[in-house]
Amino acid sequence: MSPTLKAPGGTARATFVTAYSAVTLAQITNALPGALNGTFAIDFRTSGAGLTWIAGMFMMGIVVFELSWGLLGDKFGRKKLLYIGALTSIVGSVLAASAPTTGVMITAQAIGGIGAGILFPISLSMIAAITPDHRARARAIATWAGFLSLGAVVSPVLAGLTSQLFTVPGETPEAPVAFSGWRVAYLVAAVLAVTVMGIAVRAQDVPADRARRLDMAGQATLALGLIALLYSTVQAVDSGFGAWDVVAGYVAGAALLIAFVAIEARSQHPLLHLALFKNRAYAITGIVAVTGMFAFLAIAFSTSVAVGGLALVETWKVGILFVFIQGPAFLLIPVVGWLIHHVAPRWALTGGFALMAVSGFWLSTFRLGTPEQFGGTPWTAFIPPLLLLGIGFALTVGAITAVAINTVDPQHIGMASATTNLLRDLGFALGPVIGSAIAFSLGASAFAAPLAGILNGAGLPAEAAAGLGQVPPLGFLAGWQGVIAEFSGHALAGGAPQAAVEGMVGALNTARPAIQGVAGTSLGQGFQMVYLVAGLAATVSAVLTLFITGGRTAPTADQVAESTEATAEADAEEAAQAAFKTPIAD
Incomplete structure (x- = not known):
């Protein structure tokens, strides 16, 4: 490895x-x-599908290319x-700040995720x-992990403050908000990206390694396969699985994905x-990386929608809740590092997943979907x-990598670390x-019968009631005026007299x-089930980690150093931090 401390045109501090x-x-x-x-x-x-696309598209932008960016950095x-990433982030953030529709916001999230x-x-x-x-590298990577966790804490505070300070109320019930203050948060992110590009001018770099090869066939099949599965699961939220x-x-x-497996089995540079x-302990670690992180983000997503969207709690209060979710990963970095160093990392995993399970089961008992005043x-x-969820996440997110590399041979440390990251981020995306698929489908089923009773009691004709029965519950909550306008248009187009339509709208x-x-309340029941499923997933993860046995001892610094010569440097360096028992909490 050739350090760039001697490379011209930049400084270590700027880097x-x-x-x-x-x-x-x-x-x-x-x-x-x-x-x-x-x-x-x-x-x-x-x-529901649109909201799911907004939430999931960013993570998919990270996951589908995760195994290739480090290699491309070495090659070019x-x-x-980094300039490309920052510029892409600027485009995504500005587009999000100005997004007028769900579709534009989804596009902004996809661009921002790639950045x-x-x-x-x-x-x-x-x-x-x-x-x-x-040892210097371990300290630098620990600091890098700290800034990553700091970003997770700053983000909900930024969202809450901008929503509170910059939101401009509207003048009519149809348009209650003239300007949404959260858009300023994305503008702040764009300014930070410009700042990063300015600082990077003084950063050091290493010569490109043109010999590195990118597995284009594997990358294409992996990306398209994951996107296809994501598309189907999101569409099922509104259209149904059939x-x-x-x-x-x-x-x-x-x-x-079957083609991806076949390609990787034959590739010289997979x-x-x-x-x-084939390593049983590593395979278990890979499973819990997906199921455990699924549980974490399913609970976080459900909280955001149930508290902010259904209970109509102010955004700054939701931001405070997310500080309790994200904050422990930042505050407990030295504690988790000490635990992984002095206690078998799998026990940190078991304890962390157990806390996440308690959180999910506890939240599933809450009454959701109704504002506090009602x-x-x-x-x-x-x-x-x-807070239990946040502590559980802090214990598990770094320990997963430490456990994974302790179960493989030294020459496979880099690839094991990179693959674990991919599986962990896939869990985040799922x-x-x-x-959403669980909450909105169950919510629609629970909503159908009481809605029909209310519409019949309001005196609406059967055909009109049947048409409104196709509207998902979130539509009545988030887009009442749109539902009324669409209903009126269909009724008039069907030949209903104007007076009759006005009467039905009044009803x-x-x-x-x-x-x-x-x-x-119907959607609240759906999100209660999501919390319950997340609790079960975390419980399964905790139990599975008890069977991670037979792992070798932690790799030595020399073994890690040897592995960096044969693997992508981004992956190998994460392995180095795990060898020094300093978790990366991403």
């Missing part, structure tokens, strides 16, 4: 500042939707790729390359070494279980996607409190 700023930026943009999903539901008047230069997906590994590899001493496009997406996704999964659960009641407006109350 460190660039890397730490870049990872903070990436994590801020990554975590912003967590505190804003409820607000998005109201502002964009989106469907890390500094160049963050570049910045995460590139910022890490930049500081690893200029710290050839193993819809033709949902079934076709699952078939295509499965075929592409993205993923399948032989890793008997719903007070927002402050969420603090204790969410949290809101599967959580609907009179029944609005009852309809929205039932819609909220």
Whole structure:
């Protein structure tokens, strides 16, 4: 390895500042939707599928290319790729700040996810390359992890403060908000990205390694396969799992991922070494990386929607709740490092997943979907279980990598670390996607019968009631005026007299409190089930970690150093930090 401390045209200090700023930026943009999903539901008047796309698209932008960015940085230069990542983040943030519709916001999230997906590994590899001493590298990576966790804490605070300070009320019930203050949070992220690019001018770089090869066939099949599966699961939220496009997406996704496995088995330069999964202990670690992180983000997503979107709690209060979720990962970095060093890491995993399970089960008992003034659960009641979730996450997110590399041979440390990161981030992506599919489908089923009773009691004709029965409960909550306008248009187009349509609209407006109350409680039941499923997933993860046995001892610094010569440097450097028992909490 050739350290860049002697490379001309830059300074080590600027390189460190660039890397730490870049990872903070990436994590801020990554975590912003967590505190804003409820607000998005109201502002964009989106469907359940639309809300799921907003929440999940960012993580998919990270996951689908995660195994390639480090290699591309080596091949074309890390500094160049960092510029691309920051510029992409600027585009995504500005587009999000100005998004008028759900579709534009989804596009902004996809662009922003790609930008963050570049910045995460590139910022890490930049500081690893200029710290050839193993102990200095461990300290630098620990600091990098601290700034990453700091971004996770800053993000919900930023979302809450901007929503509170910059929101401009509207003048009519149809337009209650003239300007949503959360948009300023994305503008702040864009300014930070510009700052990162300015600092990076003075950063050091290493010569590009043109010999590195990218597994294009593997990358393409992996990306398209994951996107197809995501598409089907999200579409099922509104269309149902039997819809033709949902079934076709699952078939295509499965075929592409099978092709990915076949390609990787034959590739001389694979993205993923399948032989890793022949190791029983590593395979278990991979499973819990997915199921455990699914549980974490399913609970976080459900809290954002249930508290912000259904209970209509102010965004700044939701931001405070997310500080309790994200804050422990930042505050407990030295504690978790000590635990992993002095206690077998699998016990940290078991304890962490157990705390997450308690959080999920506890939250599943809350009354959801009703504002506090009408008997719903007070927002402050969420603090204790969410604090348990945050502590559990702090214990598990870094320990997963430490356990994974302790179960493989030294020469496979880098690939094991990179693969574990991919599986962990896949779990993050699945949290809101599967959580939405559960909550909105169950909510629609629970909503159908009481809605029909209310509409019949309001005197609406059967055909009119049947048409409104196709509207999902979130539509009545987040887009009442749109529902009324669409209903009126269909009725008039069907030949109903103007007076009759006005009478039906009046009856609907009179029944609005009852309809929205039932819609909220129905969706609340759906999110109660998500909490329960997340608790079960965390419980399974905790139990599985008890069977991680037979792992070798932690790799030595020399073994890690040897592994860096044969693996992508971004992956190898994360392995180095795990060898020194300093978890990366991303």
